[in-house]
Amino acid sequence: MSATVGEGFDRRAAALLRAAANDLKRDDDNAERDLGLEPGSFAEYTSGRRPVDWALLQRAAEVWPLNERDLLPIHDDCPTGLSVLRAKESEASSRVLARGGTDYYEYRDTAMSRIASYRPEWIRMLQVVGNDRADNPDVRWNRGHLLYQFTYFVGPVNYYYRWQGESYCVPMETGDSVWGLPFAPHSFTARGDAEPAYILALTYGGGLVGDAQRELAVLGRRAAHELALPVTRDATSADGQIRSFMAAGCVTPAELAARTGLPPERIRQLTGPGARAVPTQDELTVLADGLGVSVRDLLPPRSTSRHGVSIQHARDARSWVHPDEGRPAYRLTRLAGDPLHPHTSALQVDVLATADADSAPLATHQHQYLFVLGDAPVRISWERDGERRTDVLGPGDSAYTEPLVPVTFSAVTEAAPRVLMLRIGGHVTPDVRHALGAMAEQGIDRYIAEDRLWYSKEGN
């Protein structure tokens, strides 16, 4: 259909078509009748012998209760598990964006993949300011954007952000970082032009892009506003969650009291209008049991951001060696983040190991973005499908690695390399991971590539 990027696209599209027909309980004959196909052709599509095309998707979306995108896979542009964008390629994507007639930023793309929601840019500040005032008229603010933004600062950069009408300016130094919420206006300038002043603006959509956005776009503005749940700095009250599950199960306060054994008065304190009571651990357990959920479902997430951002200055960042003091391969520094995104981890990695064999592999369930800071090149080795590969990344090179790919860094020259690492969760959330763990045998293999009708025509 459009296998111009990577491989396997048509094969994955074929599996999705079979899965969709199975879901709708259509065998080949039914599917051919519904879609107006000649006899025998459905098996050709679902086996991959005939590529699925746009006309077929449109026809399916018309006669079946699904959407064109429900039948479309994604491209695999990272078949070895790691893909690199060289500094030269980044430079080639350079473009200057002006604000109000003044050249304001130079943008360069860095490594991205069709598998992950990263949109990471290297951005140089072209506007030089003489003070740190948030109301400096030389500062050109943007309108904010959908994506979450993790920013790493290099050089004398001023960071401006606005929250609920109030504007702030924070002078930053190399190694400082910030994590910010979507749609908050912000800006950056340089405090001088004697040394480089740039940022790595690592934006990503996380759970916000994709299916959820499509669904809310149809449900509409009112529903989206009503569905929004407040986020607080400490996560102790469970009243919102309990009320939501009560509504979901049509559970009245009297019924909840009967199910849990808690007195009606206590149910009122925990879930009534203006409820402020915090359930005890034992109460959480019986409430979860009564509502048919897990305790985790009753606890809200917390955020440590203030005015929409979490700032981490290098001077007070935590730093430790890995894997241990006796055999240190890396010195790690924790960068900005927020518990609201538990699956986002930002780290500065100073590579101490001087040979691959003396280093230590790092692996995670997250997607991973890498950018080589400083002037020292770094050797990187990684493994996918039993095959081990090695490459050298130079200063300004960046890379993307797939989840679970173990990556090992070591120095190439005498200079210790420094790597910026941003890991993010993808669409395979803990809920999905537990769903995989709960499937019947062979389920996982068929889930990712359905290859058969849901029953055998022959009987058993």
Added chain:
Amino acid sequence: MSATVGEGFDRRAAALLRAAANDLKRDDDNAERDLGLEPGSFAEYTSGRRPVDWALLQRAAEVWPLNERDLLPIHDDCPTGLSVLRAKESEASSRVLARGGTDYYEYRDTAMSRIASYRPEWIRMLQVVGNDRADNPDVRWNRGHLLYQFTYFVGPVNYYYRWQGESYCVPMETGDSVWGLPFAPHSFTARGDAEPAYILALTYGGGLVGDAQRELAVLGRRAAHELALPVTRDATSADGQIRSFMAAGCVTPAELAARTGLPPERIRQLTGPGARAVPTQDELTVLADGLGVSVRDLLPPRSTSRHGVSIQHARDARSWVHPDEGRPAYRLTRLAGDPLHPHTSALQVDVLATADADSAPLATHQHQYLFVLGDAPVRISWERDGERRTDVLGPGDSAYTEPLVPVTFSAVTEAAPRVLMLRIGGHVTPDVRHALGAMAEQGIDRYIAEDRLWYSKEGN
């Protein structure tokens, strides 16, 4: 592009194109250069004046690090908030599926929507058996399927299920129900042909269909198996979750001890190989703090299913009136479910109210499916965008309603109506709902329909 179903498809596609270019930090000039478009045409596409077409999507997926489906919205086939499929329409979709040369099931579609992952079928058992043995050779098993299945039984139906090679048979009666995990083989027969024997097989994909499946199809089998997390009957141990966040943050045991103040020996007990220790509430709090997550993220979900299914017999199902004994509009009966799916609620609704005004609206954050059981018609009224509508559903009619649409039932004749209600979560998970709640002002409106460049050319 393909606005054959519902309306607004082209408008939503235009907003997605603008959002994608914003994410990539492409203004109109950059986008036109990248996509090979004539000057001025990008604004025509993103304003909806020129419909986005397949050729443009393919070009975008080639030159930008995204996929065709990332630019595709879904169809709105439920503009009033509720859509009905009449019993006659269900009958028209009737098809008989044979197994091993024997007619085995009659299938009929019931209400579905392009907005939700329901694939609900009315299925009549054509195979009559003379015993309740799981190894009866007249039973034709399927191979299992991707979707979760909630089943409501009517008449003398035998339910067969298989888990880890073991087969089971449970004789069911009207009002019994079962919830089952994906890909477990199962079957149904009738214990006689004197009375109707059928089921409502309400399958749905939940979080398994959509983006997560696409991502795992590219990451491959090995990654999918490694990402699977075990599900247990009680959810107390946090060792898997803690270890996962330690790997994500490259946090060593020594560093975790330093961050939390817990002794290294206790860290080993909680997270070391074969860890069995259960953290106390206070320990969970400091561990969450040290890992930069919320307590909820450290707690696993639980499941109450046995051998892949949760069975609820009508004879011991909980039943209560709503909203209260003094003014009972409904008698509710809780049907089968599992804490593994906290956002799935199955209920049997016996309608006691004889007039709309004496009844009570039911609303939830979930998608909702309705099927009229028994012989009595039911009056249903609902509201969306301030407009109130009413309809009468007859026996065998089914309906889908959007999240947050309040629905009120009342009797039409002297006979009390009985409605089967299955509510499921969509892609707007609690994580997404909290993300909505954390956005800067105007964020929600722009999130669901981006209408502008992320900055102003004029400056501020």
